[in-house]
Amino acid sequence: MPELPEVETLARDLRRLLRGAAIESVQVCWSRSVATPAADEFERGLQQREILDVTRRGKFVQMYLSDSTCLLVHLGMSGHLLVEPGVGALDSHTRVAFHLVDGRTLVFSDPRKFGRVFWLADPERVLGRLGPDPLDDEFTPGRLGGLLSGRRVALKPLLLDQRVLAGLGNIYADESLFRAHLHPLRKANTLTSGEVESLYDAIREVLRQAIHNRGTTLEDARYRDAEGRPGRNLANLNVYHRTGKPCVCCGTPIVRILVGSRGTHFCPRCQGQLMVGGIH
DNA sequence: CTAGGTGCCTGATTGC
DNA sequence: TGCAATCAGGCACCTA
DSSP states (O other), X not given: OOOHHHHHHHHHHHHHXXXXXXEEXXXXXXXXXXXXXXXHHHHHXXXXXXXXXXXXXXXXXXXXXXXXXXXXXXXXXXXXXXXXXXXXXXXXXXXXXXXXXXXXXXXXXXXXXXXXXXXXXXXXXXXXXXOOOTTSTTOOHHHHHHHHTTOOSBHHHHHXXXXXXXXXXXXXXXXXHHHTTOOTTXXXXXXXXXXXXXXXXXXXXXXXXXXXXXXXXXXXXXOOOTTSOOOOOGGGOSSTXXXXXXXXXXXXXXXXXXXXXXXXXXXXXXXXXXXXXXXX
């Protein structure tokens, strides 16, 4: 599923491909994919607008348009944004098609229909709820410590909460906890300052490596960049989707448990400590 | 604040 | 073989 590294890769590609392009017309094929405004207004209002820049915030792709409005795309579980050379054969998973003045098509394809597109004058209406971006310069170990302190919730659900930290999903939350040698059920407020520091380093390093590899495309899965290419970060995963396989560090089989109904992968030996001092 | 549940969805997998 | 049931998961929203 697309998380911060995949969305970052996509946003960089789209910036290169779309900056300066103008929208000729918009076709909404599945109206529920458009969160706001209503589909007919979305189709009418976006005509002739120019795409000035494309960035990322958390897991949102953010497109700045002429007239200072903003198009946000959340890919959900299975969304893609593809730039196609022509009008393109719109397959059955196409939810919104943006026909560009230069003849290309920006396709929002989303089999599972969990993705959403927003057209807003003020993107903060949606983005304002997000916590800090873990790769932002403003994000420091001290800031992470502040987010964890006083929270009795387990680390795994906390890392997935976009209001706390924006951009981690199931893959990179598990990978970050492995890299930091922290058990996913450890209560957030029990971390020592050294452990906070190592979690901070782990999150940033896991995300940076994944971006360097242009994101993770699982064997079965579907993540593709703006030009349809898969990412190559799969070989970098240490725990996610490696249930029963030996830990790269100690050889112990990787375990999968459910935490808040989400599959959670970890090494029971490397990440074994549930409490400070090693009490289980 | 925290924990747990539901609904939204459909391709892939599992079960009989 | 073939069909039906189950699973996967990001997120908003609800209840206790």
